[in-house]
Amino acid sequence: MTLNFAHRGSLTEAPENTLPAFQQALVHGAKAIELDVQLTKDNYLVVCHDHKLSRFNPSANQRIIDVTLEELKQIDVSAPFGDNFSAVTIPTLDEVLEDCPNDIFLNIEIKNIPVIYNKIEERLIHCLSEHNRFNNIVISSFDHVALKNIQTVVPSVPLGMLFYYRILNPWEYAKQSGLNITSIHPNHVYTDQHFIEQCHANGYQVYPFTVNKKERYHELVSYGVDGVFSNNPEIFSQTKA
Template sequence: MKRLFSTFIMAISFTVLFSVSAFAAEGEGELTSMGKQKEVVNVAHRGASGHAPENTMAAFQKGFEMKADYIEIDVQMSKDGELVILHDTTLDRTTDGTGWVGNYTLEELKQLDAGSWFSEEFAGEPIPTFEEVIDEFRGKVGILIELKSPELYPGIEGKVAEALKERNMDIPDNNKIIIQSFNHESMKLSKELLPEIPHGVLLGANWANVTDEQLAEFAVYADYFNPTMTILSPELVDRVHAAGMDIWAYTVRTQEQADRLFELGVDGIITDFPEYVYPHPVKNN
């Protein structure tokens, strides 16, 4: 009787142990699944422009310090053909100057204050040149180069290409460099000049109804489809990915906006506040 009882107890113990192990294994699998993280590319828009004056060395340095994957810069051209970093085609909003950027020489632009409008802490911050930015940050952080209104600056694509080639920054995987613009014809030309560098198309609200045919046309020369976040939907995200392009959406200025883009499954977020972008759970498909 004792032997039978002992056998019964051992059987019960084995069953319980097996059940607990199976439950633990199942639970571990759930944790692993739920614990998967998607690394969304963190792009500091005009540098960390929520913390320092946009498109200045101070903003780019802040983006680097905040561990952004890329800094985004806007490239224009001075009257004497030098590449300068500024968003607006006029000087009025972000400097103490006035008028069109292209009406001033580099020497004249360098005399302007591009920091005081943001905070007196940044008084005297100068307008940087393209070469100054890439020389300082190449190899430290990726650089997303936007050609700003290139139709105003004939030849700007060639000048950017020349500056990158002089530094061997046109070599695949040598540096994290991407070029983008709202001017898609400019991107076609730039891709011809720099075939090994990824390019992107920027898109505003008027592209909400982009067709599959248009996506296919973009994908011939563009690796990135970078739209305003307001036009994105799960369906559009899936179609862009099906066309073979990544999506980097702009411009995030709140945590709620970032969270929505994470849910949509974008690949990168362009933001004034890099702290809003961090690993999130993978989108459920």
Template sequence: MTKIFGHRGSAGTHPENTMISFEQAYIDGADGIELDVQLSKDGIPVVIHDEKVDRTTNGKGFVKDMKLKELQKLNAVYKFADQYKAAAIPTLDQVLNWAKGKGILINIELKNGIIAYEGLEEKVVELIDKYDLHSNIIFSSFNHYSIAKLHKLVPDIDKAVLYMEGIYKPWEYTKWVGGNGIHPSIKACPAVLIEQSQKAGVPVRPFTVNDKKVMKKLFEINCAGFFTDYPKIAVQLRK
């Protein structure tokens, strides 16, 4: 069965990468959530997509330049201010604590393609160990050095390379860097690629799939999973 991942939670209808959004994806019946992790100035793994806080909060500046206390004072309701008064930037610790015992999958994207956060992988793994969630986690990153590093740190946790443009035989490439899945942009993900990859034993989970026709097609060809801003719609379609 094709697994449905709420992209940054239920980002199409709720403030992305917040507890409100993750809880909604869970309520809507998503199999998993996807989130982005960076480090605060004091080295705490925090859940936010952009390197700067400008787009999704009422603050300005780089995540790396703010201590956790400063980040948590920001309001991350983003474009949903008419629906919600406030939402904080969560820590990864907070999200994993919430997820424990729920059986939900968590795709952790390491946001270290632009800023090389020292020790990001180790800190994230430490938290997964703390909550004993190895079997619930999938790691992904556009920084494939990070996938290789994680392969050494936690060979038992699923890992996938993220990419936007065509890679030759991506199902072979991901194994070469230490991954065991691929997460291509839906634009670089024809049905034939999904079939070839999954035939080779490498699951494919494209992003970000918001078109109902495309969702239906992915269900039909038994794609391993996909990421969507509208998990509720995807769950209803799958039924």
């Protein structure tokens, strides 16, 4: 089965990583969504990719780690979409889990680089426990120590290992890590048939990021990829048995 993820929701149609973006992805029929989590100054889990919000609101130059949730909720991140949206704010993970149906597969990425969030893993596990949401998820990160910390608390939770740059035999690295890795998430630019076959041979699914061109997507499907992360609704709305 090819399972494609709406990357930060439908970010070309609504402010990324917000409730409208996730809702729009569901309108397209997305079966899987990728989102990013960070911690505010007062230790609330919020859903955002960037460590600063200036890309969405030029006047918001603070880091998420330096503002409280109340302060964060005063920042409108809808500016890039003009009059189509207004007063859209960064959601908490609690809000997203309350809004997202349980049958939607969630990839929750811990954004632990360049900021290292103290005990974000424990807070994430607590949040998922509060919502009884350990099914139909994978927790991923470029910070593989964060993945280890997650596994220490909940050994059975599926983990996705993110790689930006090429490394030698990442499937072997994943195997030697001792972690409960279920999927490898590479940059699509170096993902080829050999890469996918070697990951499969070692028991890992492969979900490359970020695949927006349909030609590239169909090429990866021909190689046997398990799915992709995409900003393109024509891709992330497709799920093949």
